Amino acid sequence: MPDWLDIAVRVILFIIILFLLTKLSGKKQLSELSFFEYVSGITIGSIAAEVIINTDNRVWHGIIGICVFALFIYLVEIASLHSKKFRDYVEGSGTVIIKDGKVLEDNMKKEKYTTDELLQLLRGKDIFDLSEVEYAVLEAKGSLSVLPKKDFRPITRKDLGLPSVNEKEPYTVIMDGEILDEALTTTGKNRAWLQAELDTQNITIENVFLGQIDTYGTLSIDLFDDKIQVPTPQERPPLMLAHLKKCQADLELFALATKSESAKNMYAKNAKKLDESMQKLLPFLKD
Known part of the structure; x- marks a missing residue:
């Protein structure tokens, strides 16, 4: 067998073997690698490369080495x-790395991390001010897990006193102009409902690139022709109320945070106006 053909056969053979071994090892090998997994991957790759390139080595020796x-x-x-x-x-x-808002320098030296590297990891978490962090852990795989201080955490529906909503993943009911009946049935809808929704927007199924139904039963679509404007699904009243309350809470936080008396009065005044408006609209914005 010519050398070039021998190498080609070895490449195909080892690609299949490595693929099968990776599948058997599970999806963990496809995520962030630990130190041991990183070293193991390099070693297996080196064994395969050596057997593929060096035709003097027997193929079965390489296969046995990789399998072991x-x-x-x-x-x-x-x-x-x-x-x-x-x-x-x-x-x-x-x-x-950070506990009770204080950086543990000894632990950083132990992990051989500099201040610049810590700040870089924090920026990756959208945190640019170290004083916003309550607790931070450098995970074994090199990622940084951060717990912001309570005043800097996102506002939730619970903070606003709103009932919780268990949202589910959207179901894709149209793909490449074809209706996916199984997903459509799972949402509790049928083809007649889907066709009626499309008719209200003067859209044919053949023109739909992707169609999805969310938790609230709203159909959102994307067309093959990007020049055609599709109406945006209207926001539901409970979500509108949540957004209004979030705006009011933000204004109150701004009033507390600022040192300027004029700005403080402005934020407080607008927060009060927004609260008055919500009280008037409350009957229309409830579930």
């Missing part, structure tokens, strides 16, 4: 599932 190494990794993962101490030793554990 993959088996060892599998056994390590099984042991990690049953022993936290072993898992912490192999995969590492999280290190507290």
Whole structure:
């Protein structure tokens, strides 16, 4: 067999083997790698590359080496599932970097992280002011988990005193101009309802690139022709009320945060006006 054909056969063979081994190892190998997984991946890749390029090596020797190494990794993962101490030793554990709003310099030195790197990780979490952080942990895989201080956390429906809404993932009912009946049935709708919704917008199913139904039963569509304007689904009253209350809460927070008396009065005045408007609209904005 010519060398070029031998190498081509080896490449195809090892691609199949590596694919199968990766599938057997689970989706964890496709996420962020731990130190052990990173080293293991490099080693397996090196074994495969050596056998592929060096035609003097026997293919079966490389296959046996990769399979034995993959088996060892599998056994390590099984042991990690049953022993936290072993898992912490192999995969590492999280290190507290910020606690009670204070940076723990000793822990940063232990992980060999500089202040610039810490600030960079915080910016990745949309935090540009260190004083906004209550607690931060540097995870074993290198990511930073951050708990902002209470005053800097997003406002929730619970904070506004609104009932919780269990939203579900939107269902795709039209794709590439074809109706997906199974997804449509799951939403409790039928083809007649879907056709009626499209008729109100003078749109044919063949022109729809993607159509989805959300938790509230609203149909949103995207057309093949981007020049055609599709009406935006109207916002439901409960969501409108939530947004208004959030605006009022933001104005009150601004009034408390600012040191300018004129700005404080302006924010407080507008928050009061918004509250009065909501009281008038409340009967129309409730569920």
